[in-house]
Amino acid sequence: MTTVTITSIPFIRFFRREGIGILWLIGLIFGIVLPILTVLLWAFAIKWRYPSVLPTEWGLDFWMETLSRADIRRALPNSIALSVLVTVLSAVICLPASFAFARLQFRGKQGLLLSFLFTNAFPRFGLYIAIAVIFFRFKLVGTFAGVVVIQLLNTLLLMIWIPTAAFQGVDRALEEAGLDVGASPLQVFIQITLPMVFPALFAALLLTFVNTFYETYGALLIGAPNVLTIPVIMFPLINNQPIPQFGAILSLVLFAPSVVLLLFANRLLRGGYLTAGFGV
Amino acid sequence: MSTLSLHQIRKQFGDVVAVHEMNLHVNHGEFLCILGPSGCGKSTALRMIAGFEEPTAGDIRIDDRSIGMLPPNKRPTAMVFQKYTLWPHMRVYENIAFGLRLHGFSRKDIDEKVKGALELVGLPAYGKRFPSQLSGGEQQRIALARALVLQPKILLLDEPFSNLDALLRVRLREELRRIQRQVNITAIFVTHDQEEALSLADRIAVMNKGRIEQLDHPSRIYEQPQTLFVADFIGVMNLLPAHQDGGEIIIGSYRMPVPSGNEYSGDVTLAVRPEDLAIVPSGSDAAWNGQVEHVIDLGHYRKVLVRTEHMGVLKVYLPKAVDVREATTLALQPTRYTIFRDHQTPIEVHAGSVPQLSLQGMA
Ligand SMILES: Nc1ncnc2c1ncn2[C@@H]1O[C@H](COP(=O)(O)OP(=O)(O)O)[C@@H](O)[C@H]1O
Numbered sequence A: 001m002t003t004v005t006i007t008s009i010p011f012i013r014f015f016r017r018e019g020i021g022i023l024w025l026i027g028l029i030f031g032i033v034l035p036i037l038t039v040l041l042w043a044f045a046i047k048w049r050y051p052s053v054l055p056t057e058w059g060l061d062f063w064m065e066t067l068s069r070a071d072i073r074r075a076l077p078n079s080i081a082l083s084v085l086v087t088v089l090s091a092v093i094c095l096p097a098s099f100a101f102a103r104l105q106f107r108g109k110q111g112l113l114l115s116f117l118f119t120n121a122f123p124r125f126g127l128y129i130a131i132a133v134i135f136f137r138f139k140l141v142g143t144f145a146g147v148v149v150i151q152l153l154n155t156l157l158l159m160i161w162i163p164t165a166a167f168q169g170v171d172r173a174l175e176e177a178g179l180d181v182g183a184s185p186l187q188v189f190i191q192i193t194l195p196m197v198f199p200a201l202f203a204a205l206l207l208t209f210v211n212t213f214y215e216t217y218g219a220l221l222i223g224a225p226n227v228l229t230i231p232v233i234m235f236p237l238i239n240n241q242p243i244p245q246f247g248a249i250l251s252l253v254l255f256a257p258s259v260v261l262l263l264f265a266n267r268l269l270r271g272g273y274l275t276a277g278f279g280v
Numbered sequence B: 001m002s003t004l005s006l007h008q009i010r011k012q013f014g015d016v017v018a019v020h021e022m023n024l025h026v027n028h029g030e031f032l033c034i035l036g037p038s039g040c041g042k043s044t045a046l047r048m049i050a051g052f053e054e055p056t057a058g059d060i061r062i063d064d065r066s067i068g069m070l071p072p073n074k075r076p077t078a079m080v081f082q083k084y085t086l087w088p089h090m091r092v093y094e095n096i097a098f099g100l101r102l103h104g105f106s107r108k109d110i111d112e113k114v115k116g117a118l119e120l121v122g123l124p125a126y127g128k129r130f131p132s133q134l135s136g137g138e139q140q141r142i143a144l145a146r147a148l149v150l151q152p153k154i155l156l157l158d159e160p161f162s163n164l165d166a167l168l169r170v171r172l173r174e175e176l177r178r179i180q181r182q183v184n185i186t187a188i189f190v191t192h193d194q195e196e197a198l199s200l201a202d203r204i205a206v207m208n209k210g211r212i213e214q215l216d217h218p219s220r221i222y223e224q225p226q227t228l229f230v231a232d233f234i235g236v237m238n239l240l241p242a243h244q245d246g247g248e249i250i251i252g253s254y255r256m257p258v259p260s261g262n263e264y265s266g267d268v269t270l271a272v273r274p275e276d277l278a279i280v281p282s283g284s285d286a287a288w289n290g291q292v293e294h295v296i297d298l299g300h301y302r303k304v305l306v307r308t309e310h311m312g313v314l315k316v317y318l319p320k321a322v323d324v325r326e327a328t329t330l331a332l333q334p335t336r337y338t339i340f341r342d343h344q345t346p347i348e349v350h351a352g353s354v355p356q357l358s359l360q361g362m363a
């Protein structure tokens, strides 16, 4: 008779060796993949009742219904315009500022940098109410401009801290080497500094766009009921009508811009360009 | 044909004077090393030539034309840095071509020049790689190619090999010297490594605390140091505090005559190289007596530490033929030494010029 020890069973051996990896994998499946998969299924399901593992009836009916709703048709362009505008404005304001933070020495620099962190550490809702009071006086409540401003405030931390760190990360010697072979300071900035910080800038822009697209409290408090964004109308929609399809479809709609942007990022990554920039 | 000269160049950072009024002339095709300990102002001097630092005062001339007004991107100098400075987002080819493109060369010329430069540094097949795919030594070769491809008048190198391991460092510096001769360019090489300077340079400028202490050929820097700092910094040296009383040096209980014409009274320092100490029969009057404390066998010679009564521990190099071991008592005499006095030209003394110190044969 041959004795079978536990470690001779391939699976057990594999698990011993890869234990932590497998735990991660299981966590990943239950924490991320399954919920997303459920949402995905619900979005295309017409009938899905317990105890069926999969929907019993498929179709795009709920897509039609959701996307033809008047409030959503008004909110989607709002959301996109808002995200684009806030991202562009934030870049125009914050990128030069972060370059200055990285390169210039001035009094109160650390304090200023920390102040961005401080406003972000403050409980959001309280902050918004305080801002709403001010906005009310300036008649910004209920206007698109008002929502843009509050979202812009939201993005400051991200769009200053990440690019500042990135600009600080560029070794001055690399820029001097550029000057040394005859590039003007502007040429050095455009052809050497910017490409090197591009991955970080891109990440900051992406996060700003996505955060603005998803942001709910500020948009609700300042914009509603005149200016509605997708996340804002999602709340009553999901609360009032226990139809999972609405939530699932809107989630996918919200998810779409991130996926598109991430795919774009992935294209860049495959060019060997980002990885080269990270010195990988 | 390019020469470089610095006239009374000074650089001050706040209260710190990094470079004191510095004068230097580098001839065409010359390979000049600036050698000195860390923090003595070598990089600052080089960066002023490149245009990265603006001198507080003074003038820099290339081919006798002042370049002080030119920004770094307009200067006919090219630098190889201590850090790896290839641009990570460009392939090797693009790194080298970058400057050529800015200067408006045609595609064909650029291609030819880049290939020539890659061949010059011995990496002809590396154009397609990213810097992150190169070893440190390869990166510095490409940096050299990038600097040379623009045919600068002056090549500047700031400790370019100090991040590499010892063997590679030696190989690369030999290669650098070959390339510098081949393209016949005037070069200034900054280093804190005396071996590197001694083996590379046509002339060495030894710097200390922002000043050039001695500018000379390598052999003279070693043989005839002009200041105590140079004597101590270059090679191994026994520095012995002593006193001069007119025509006589008094060191401990020993008295030695000074060649006539060098009378002086005051504190002096004797500098004796370890290879300039010879063994004499014990009992001889002028001999320095001591006891061997430690013997280090270095292959073809021995490094011996000898403890003396008045002069501390002497470092002595002895041929292997001489049989010494720990606790052996030795009588030593300097065959050659230099006397340093405050702010005066040092006096070089050969044993031959001092009858009492003539060699009396080995023990
Ligand atoms: N940008 C700077 N600001 C202030 N002090 C500096 C700066 N660059 C160099 N120094 C000072 O100047 C002195 C010489 O520095 P450096 O030229 O780098 O020396 P080395 O290259 O010989 O090591 C040092 O004391 C250094 O601290």
Ligand SMILES: [Mg+2]
Binding pocket: B039, B042, B043, B044
């Ligand atoms: Mg230095």
